[in-house]
Amino acid sequence: MTMDNKEHDIQLFKPTYAVDECLAEIRECLEIGWTGLGFKTVKFEEAWKEYTGLPHAHYLNSATAGLNMAVEILKQEKGWADGDEIITTPLTFISTNHAIPLNNLRAVFADIDNTNCLDPKSVEERITDKTRAVIFVGFGGNAGHYEEVAKICKEHGLALILDAAHMSGTRLHGEIPGKDADVVVYSYQAVKNLPTADSGMICFKEEKYDAIARKIGWLGINKDTYSRTVNAGNYKWKYDVEYVGNKLHGNSIMASIGLVQLKYLDRDNAYRKEMCKWYRERFSKYPELIEMIHIPEECDSSCHLFQIIVAHRDEMLLALNAAGIYPGVHYTDNTQYRMYAYAQGTCPRAAYVSDHVISLPLHMRLTRDDIEYICDQVIKIAKEQADAK
Numbered sequence: 405m406t407m408d409n410k411e412h413d414i415q416l417f418k419p420t421y422a423v424d425e426c427l428a429e430i431r432e433c434l435e436i437g438w439t440g441l442g443f444k445t446v447k448f449e450e451a452w453k454e455y456t457g458l459p460h461a462h463y464l465n466s467a468t469a470g471l472n473m474a475v476e477i478l479k480q481e482k483g484w485a486d487g488d489e490i491i492t493t494p495l496t497f498i499s500t501n502h503a504i505p506l507n508n509l510r511a512v513f514a515d516i517d518n519t520n521c522l523d524p525k526s527v528e529e530r531i532t533d534k535t536r537a538v539i540f541v542g543f544g545g546n547a548g549h550y551e552e553v554a555k556i557c558k559e560h561g562l563a564l565i566l567d568a569a570h571m572s573g574t575r576l577h578g579e580i581p582g583k584d585a586d587v588v589v590y591s592y593q594a595v596k597n598l599p600t601a602d603s604g605m606i607c608f609k610e611e612k613y614d615a616i617a618r619k620i621g622w623l624g625i626n627k628d629t630y631s632r633t634v635n636a637g638n639y640k641w642k643y644d645v646e647y648v649g650n651k652l653h654g655n656s657i658m659a660s661i662g663l664v665q666l667k668y669l670d671r672d673n674a675y676r677k678e679m680c681k682w683y684r685e686r687f688s689k690y691p692e693l694i695e696m697i698h699i700p701e702e703c704d705s706s707c708h709l710f711q712i713i714v715a716h717r718d719e720m721l722l723a724l725n726a727a728g729i730y731p732g733v734h735y736t737d738n739t740q741y742r743m744y745a746y747a748q749g750t751c752p753r754a755a756y757v758s759d760h761v762i763s764l765p766l767h768m769r770l771t772r773d774d775i776e777y778i779c780d781q782v783i784k785i786a787k788e789q790a791d792a793k
């Protein structure tokens with residue numbers, strides 16, 4: 405981190421924890437001697453199901469693990485063939501898309517719209533007789549045109565995977581979205597809206613897939629057999645292995661933090677929303693200089709990100725750094741990476757956003773003065789850039 409500016413040091417993200425409460429939950433684990441799978445992980449799964457209204461939830465070590473497992477289980481259970489296609493967005497963190505080729509499937513990229521989420525029209529255009537699923541990313545907490553994409557999936561018999569890594573707390577028509585998706589995956593990575601250190605949740609619609617996830621996420625071990633023998637009081641070491649699995653499940657230390665942070669999720673998101681309102685009020689006076697991301701009226705976003713689109717992004721980032729402001733970029737259009745370069749040029753809006761978008765600082769420690777200062781700087785720089793051209 406460079407310190408060009410003595411007065412200001414405003415970072416993009418700075419997670420905030422209810423420290424004493426987190427430590428009390430963790431202390432309980434340490435005192436009883438249970439830090440692994442079970443105990444707090446089960447409590448967090450129950451709390452998450454209650455909060456979201458989703459029928460199943462399995463706690464994992466990351467959302468990346470959840471996305472990989474979501475594709476793996478759907479492919480295996482629905483009998484998809486190697487080379488079958490999943491339609492996805494180029495504007496996302498790379499783990500969304502790696503889940504596809506990791507399972508020997510082909511990522512087909514559809515373009516985004518003014519919500520930074522998948523454009524339903526583009527999704528429909530990319531459907532072939534090999535399409536099996538769509539992965540929808542609720543970008544920055546925005547549900548975008550999720551409902552239209554869900555409708556397209558239903559009409560074409562496609563599975564729907566909701567990458568809700570940014571969506572902890574997002575409501576759509578007043579409800580947590582994703583009940584119509586085959587699977588919803590959340591992230592509680594260190595800088596997400598519900599930060600732990602690293603962990604995630606996989607929420608399958610169907611109970612049988614949830615049961616498979618619990619096996620595949622623990623090396624394929626059949627725990628039903630295990631618990632049966634435990635209940636019988638004998639042969640605790642005896643279990644069967646039904647799948648080739650991996651070690652993907654979460655642990656009780658992370659779940660302790662998650663349980664505490666969940667209590668404050670709606671409160672924290674409300675303050676994020678307030679900060680976004682302050683940004684929007686200022687920038688809405690300069691539509692020719694600063695484009696904002698459209699959030700449909702029916703969506704109450706978690707406000708994971710506040711993004712703007714500007715003409716001279718890289719120069720603006722440098723100028724903001726000089727003013728002690730350190731924004732981010734979410735994300736590089738994935739088709740610009742070598743692994744997905746076969747799709748370069750197929751998603752012009754995503755390519756444009758990738759070159760012009762800025763994520764401005766948004767976290768619980770920012771004050772209204774900080775936001776006003778950031779707005780002053782962004783507007784000043786944008787005006788100078790426009791005058792210079």
Ligand SMILES: *Cc1c(COP(=O)(O)O)cnc(C)c1O
Nearest residue numbers: 466467468497499569591593604
């Ligand atoms: C952070 C993120 C992930 C991965 O989450 P992890 O918990 O870090 O594995 C997946 N998709 C999106 C859109 C993300 O932002």
